[in-house]
Amino acid sequence: MAQINEIIHQPSRLKIMAALAALDYDEQADFSYLKKLLKLTDGNLGAHLLKLEQAGYIKIEKTFIDRKPRTFIRITGNGRDSLKEHIEALKKIISGK
Amino acid sequence: MDITKEDAQEAISVIEKTGKQTIKSVAAAYTSPILILWGLICFAAYLGTHFFMKWSWHIWIILSSAGAAGTFLICSFQSKHTPVKVDSSNKIWLKIFLFWVFMLAYIFTLLNIAHPVNGLQLNALIMTFVMFAYIVFGLWINTNYMIWLGLAVTICTIIGFYIVPHNYYSLWMSFTVGPLVTGTGILIRYIWK
Numbered sequence: 001m002a003q004i005n006e007i008i009h010q011p012s013r014l015k016i017m018a019a020l021a022a023l024d025y026d027e028q029a030d031f032s033y034l035k036k037l038l039k040l041t042d043g044n045l046g047a048h049l050l051k052l053e054q055a056g057y058i059k060i061e062k063t064f065i066d067r068k069p070r071t072f073i074r075i076t077g078n079g080r081d082s083l084k085e086h087i088e089a090l091k092k093i094i095s096g097k
Numbered sequence: 098m099d100i101t102k103e104d105a106q107e108a109i110s111v112i113e114k115t116g117k118q119t120i121k122s123v124a125a126a127y128t129s130p131i132l133i134l135w136g137l138i139c140f141a142a143y144l145g146t147h148f149f150m151k152w153s154w155h156i157w158i159i160l161s162s163a164g165a166a167g168t169f170l171i172c173s174f175q176s177k178h179t180p181v182k183v184d185s186s187n188k189i190w191l192k193i194f195l196f197w198v199f200m201l202a203y204i205f206t207l208l209n210i211a212h213p214v215n216g217l218q219l220n221a222l223i224m225t226f227v228m229f230a231y232i233v234f235g236l237w238i239n240t241n242y243m244i245w246l247g248l249a250v251t252i253c254t255i256i257g258f259y260i261v262p263h264n265y266y267s268l269w270m271s272f273t274v275g276p277l278v279t280g281t282g283i284l285i286r287y288i289w290k
Binding site: 004009011014015017018019021022023027028029030032033037038083087090091093094096 | 100101102105106108109111112113115116117118119120122123180181
């Protein structure tokens, strides 16, 4: 039975998961892009990403492109499934079941 | 965890809105500069054709080649500065490249079968077919601006072909299609960010 996921349901983390889930399976979002899209500060976004990574919902990759450090984030399969389950639980609440 | 119906509805709405915003902004990063470039090329090529009809083939070939080169450079630049990295090498660009290759092949085949009688008919045919392919692509990847742009340019082409005096067709296309395409590129870049 689908259950509300407290980690995902936090407002900023919900947006992070929604943004990452909108990408294809082999796509990763840049940290700065996410920060601008979701209007979060560096520290705020970093803290939420760490929480999601610890839960196994996202993977963070630090790399260099043109000798500049960049951080990319992708949602994991577990993350997609957990978000799907969370959405189902929300829909059950809306439908009153 | 207790969540009210309203909170649940709000959460679903946030998920949907954020998802759409993400897709739009990624699309804008990739396609906006390309649309701006091709809008300027259309403007210049049609304007050049109007004033230098004798050189129209050369104008279109040179400017289209410049457009293709410019598109390649934009794609190379974007692949390093894109907000979204794709693991499988150049998957998106390969799809787009193949789309245009197939489209050009179909245009070539169509023109060989249809044999347009003059340059105006040739241009209108090509533009209409390209926009048809653009609309289909837009439907395929579920991107509304491509559908609207495709329809708008097709309508301008039809008006230009059937209503505008033929010796003003290129001028009409220069001042309608060029701004439409460039304007769409600017719109999605700055409004969808």
